[in-house]
Amino acid sequence: MIPDDIRNIDIEKQYQIIDYDWLKLHYKTTVGIVVFSLIMECLMSLFFARSGLIHTTMERYILKYIIIPSGINLTCVLAETLIINSKAFTQKLKIYCVSLLLVLITFVLFTVHSGFTATYYIFPGAIMMTILYADYRLTGATSFLCIGAAAFSEIFIKWGSDKITIFESSMRMGNFLISMIILIAFSAASMVVILFEQKKNLASIRTDLERYQLKQSIQLDELTGIYNRKALDEAMSVMEIQKSCEEHILAVVDIDNFKSINDQFGHYMGDKCLIEFARVLREQSCAYTPYRYGGDEFCLLFQNMTMEEAVQVCETVRKLTEEIRIEENSEILFTASFGLAAHSSHLDAARLFVLSDYALYDAKRVRNSVRVYKKGMKISE
Numbered sequence: 001m002i003p004d005d006i007r008n009i010d011i012e013k014q015y016q017i018i019d020y021d022w023l024k025l026h027y028k029t030t031v032g033i034v035v036f037s038l039i040m041e042c043l044m045s046l047f048f049a050r051s052g053l054i055h056t057t058m059e060r061y062i063l064k065y066i067i068i069p070s071g072i073n074l075t076c077v078l079a080e081t082l083i084i085n086s087k088a089f090t091q092k093l094k095i096y097c098v099s100l101l102l103v104l105i106t107f108v109l110f111t112v113h114s115g116f117t118a119t120y121y122i123f124p125g126a127i128m129m130t131i132l133y134a135d136y137r138l139t140g141a142t143s144f145l146c147i148g149a150a151a152f153s154e155i156f157i158k159w160g161s162d163k164i165t166i167f168e169s170s171m172r173m174g175n176f177l178i179s180m181i182i183l184i185a186f187s188a189a190s191m192v193v194i195l196f197e198q199k200k201n202l203a204s205i206r207t208d209l210e211r212y213q214l215k216q217s218i219q220l221d222e223l224t225g226i227y228n229r230k231a232l233d234e235a236m237s238v239m240e241i242q243k244s245c246e247e248h249i250l251a252v253v254d255i256d257n258f259k260s261i262n263d264q265f266g267h268y269m270g271d272k273c274l275i276e277f278a279r280v281l282r283e284q285s286c287a288y289t290p291y292r293y294g295g296d297e298f299c300l301l302f303q304n305m306t307m308e309e310a311v312q313v314c315e316t317v318r319k320l321t322e323e324i325r326i327e328e329n330s331e332i333l334f335t336a337s338f339g340l341a342a343h344s345s346h347l348d349a350a351r352l353f354v355l356s357d358y359a360l361y362d363a364k365r366v367r368n369s370v371r372v373y374k375k376g377m378k379i380s381e
Helices: 004-051 058-085 091-112 117-128 136-156 170-219 229-241 258-265 267-283 307-322 349-366
Strands: 248-255 288-294 297-303 336-342 370-372
Touching (some): 004 091, 091 117, 091 136, 117 136, 136 170, 170 229, 229 297, 248 267, 248 307, 248 349, 267 297, 307 370
């Protein structure tokens, strides 16, 4: 049985996988923006040169509008690449680094081309890329830096000699104020979206947990707490699908003289024996998955283990079973017998169970033993 806290961890891992996939897209988007802006810079320089719109030397223009901004942005991309591929950074730290480096890239592009009003709206793109992570701090920090970067560039930086500052033009001042209002409103809207995204994620997690718990309740044996026959049937069906890529061994286990225990000590003590035996099976279940097939019969399904290893595990369980003592009645002693058979491509699940049963019958002859199916074994013997 898988505890709920482990299941919670499994669900969280699924969300981390989604975040990582979005992080890769986030990174690729950053690279695309840098490459696209470099290509556009080169094309614009050719256009301006032919049109006579460059009011400085070509060397100075290339330095200010191609080499410096592209050099900074490519350095940011290189830093992102190293961070993404580094094992020293956690996934959350990688997300923060990629998000904030994109803000720096948009700041550079805005500063160089702030003469175009449309460049104000590259900042919302940097904010929008963080929404899917559903992290208030990340989106809040990104929004704050975007607003601050746009304001700092407009107020303190005059990259082009022909740039008209916001203090020299009422139109630019108006555009600046409108852009600030839009950025603030977009940031606030992003926070609202994150609120609903978190609620949706929480509802999804609850639904997954409820579905899992329902499935567990259907597939668990009420008395022993291990998987039941229905769960075994499903596992055997999966085994047949995976027959070409996975190795399986089935062990059928039977408590020796269990009927005598019920007759002599009553069904209550018989149930106690079943519960204690199931406890031993659970404690060793890192090597197999245990199932209660019915009555005092159990099954162990081994995966990707050799027959020698499976036999050794069964021997360990057999010896531990000898040590079981029932608190209410220390007189009760019992043992278990094991029959094993290996699955192969020409065997279906039903036939595998029959072969394991043959081996179990052979073990029951002497009791408290482990037997492996050998060709020719029959119950009639």
